[in-house]
Amino acid sequence: MDKVGEEVMNRNLPLKLLCILIAFVLWLYVIGEENPLINYGYSNVPIQLNNEEYLDKSGLVLEDLSKTEVNVKVKARRNDILKLDSSKIKVSVDLRSIKGAGYSKLPVEVDGLPSNIELISVNPSLVTVNVDRVVSRRFDVELSESGKPKDGFTLRDYELNPSRVLVRGPEKLMNTVDKAVIDVNTNNLDKDMDGRFKVNLLDPSGKPVSGLAVKPRKLYASFNVSSAKSVPVKLVTRGTPAAGYKLYNEDVLPASVKIMGDKEVLESIDEIRTQPLNLSGLTSGISYNVKLDIPRGVTVKDDQNEVKVNIAVDKTDQLTDKELNVDKLTVTGPDPQNINYEFTSAKVVLTGRAGILDNLNKDDITLKITVPSQPGTYNVEIKGTISSLHDNATIKLIEPSSISVQVMENSQ
Numbered sequence: 001m002d003k004v005g006e007e008v009m010n011r012n013l014p015l016k017l018l019c020i021l022i023a024f025v026l027w028l029y030v031i032g033e034e035n036p037l038i039n040y041g042y043s044n045v046p047i048q049l050n051n052e053e054y055l056d057k058s059g060l061v062l063e064d065l066s067k068t069e070v071n072v073k074v075k076a077r078r079n080d081i082l083k084l085d086s087s088k089i090k091v092s093v094d095l096r097s098i099k100g101a102g103y104s105k106l107p108v109e110v111d112g113l114p115s116n117i118e119l120i121s122v123n124p125s126l127v128t129v130n131v132d133r134v135v136s137r138r139f140d141v142e143l144s145e146s147g148k149p150k151d152g153f154t155l156r157d158y159e160l161n162p163s164r165v166l167v168r169g170p171e172k173l174m175n176t177v178d179k180a181v182i183d184v185n186t187n188n189l190d191k192d193m194d195g196r197f198k199v200n201l202l203d204p205s206g207k208p209v210s211g212l213a214v215k216p217r218k219l220y221a222s223f224n225v226s227s228a229k230s231v232p233v234k235l236v237t238r239g240t241p242a243a244g245y246k247l248y249n250e251d252v253l254p255a256s257v258k259i260m261g262d263k264e265v266l267e268s269i270d271e272i273r274t275q276p277l278n279l280s281g282l283t284s285g286i287s288y289n290v291k292l293d294i295p296r297g298v299t300v301k302d303d304q305n306e307v308k309v310n311i312a313v314d315k316t317d318q319l320t321d322k323e324l325n326v327d328k329l330t331v332t333g334p335d336p337q338n339i340n341y342e343f344t345s346a347k348v349v350l351t352g353r354a355g356i357l358d359n360l361n362k363d364d365i366t367l368k369i370t371v372p373s374q375p376g377t378y379n380v381e382i383k384g385t386i387s388s389l390h391d392n393a394t395i396k397l398i399e400p401s402s403i404s405v406q407v408m409e410n411s412q
Contacts, residue, residue, distance in 0.1 A: 147187025
């Protein structure tokens with residue numbers, strides 16, 4: 001290049017640089033218009049939990065997370081946003097910082113964003129984590145029986161294998177468990193059966209408890225069914241109370257029992273007797289547990305081989321009276337609209353042991369008159385009865401003993 005050309009080039013160099021600068025600015029403007037820098041949000045991004053195995057090794061378990069999803073906002077060129085695969089945005093919480101049971105606030109971390117995309121915010125930036133201790137307990141498994149075996153049969157006994165289960169889970173939830181049961185329907189059952197049954201956990205109100213691990217979840221159970229019938233218990237006594245004393249009452253609890261065995265054997269049994277109870281020389285009431293005299297080839301349901309007996313003994317002459325004013329009268333006979341009588345109340349004198357009379361009131365006494373159906377005026381006797389619950393007391397006097405009743409002609 002000659003000297004003149006160099007001078008021309010040097011003279012135009014600033015202009016050329018200015019043109020280049022202007023062109024670059026124009027390029028940036030065009031690029032900015034076509035591919036602007038924008039903010040963009042991703043909603044409901046699920047939170048991943050990192051290092052859950054740390055909790056397990058520490059004897060802890062996650063109970064609750066205040067949020068399971070967050071919103072993420074980023075900033076980048078529109079084309080870069082369009083190219084971003086949102087599934088690669090990873091939102092997580094690291095559980096290694098948890099030191100023990102209770103509530104902890106942990107930061108939310110965002111990963112997976114390319115370098116050309118800027119993270120603006122994550123909402124919420126903190127989540128509350130509730131952690132509980134993991135505990136284990138063993139429970140004896142009980143039978144929860146529904147339905148009723150076929151008439152003449154009963155569930156004699158059953159066997160569970162295993163009879164205990166190991167339950168593991170959060171301590172607070174474990175504290176709500178009252179028992180472990182298997183539910184068995186024995187409706188119309190008339191023969192032995194077996195099978196595998198799921199173990200259920202129940203709280204004290206009988207509601208199921210879930211969220212705990214049960215081992216084993218199912219167990220094997222076998223059930224033995226037998227012929228059965230209910231028969232009354234007969235108290236057998238020997239001897240008598242001391243001179244001047246009398247046996248006033250004998251209660252057997254329960255009054256009947258269910259016996260099991262071969263059908264032919266059961267058909268020949270109408271009652272189960274107790275072993276003899278010696279009353280010799282008694283001067284006061286007693287309560288005894290008395291064994292049953294169970295025939296050979298027979299067993300009693302639930303191994304109830306004894307009953308409770310309450311004996312009431314008192315002096316034969318230790319009777320007293322009690323006076324009651326009874327204001328109710330039952331009338332049988334003609335239509336009540338066709339009879340006239342006046343009755344306000346009657347004095348009723350009872351006699352018996354003081355302990356019996358103390359429990360009697362006017363509602364235990366029924367006064368009754370029976371009126372002839374033919375028209376006329378009658379003097380009708382008042383009769384009285386005592387509730388069957390107090391059959392050791394008697395009515396000594398009713399005053400007045402009778403009332404006047406007028407039976408009128410039927411107006412129809």
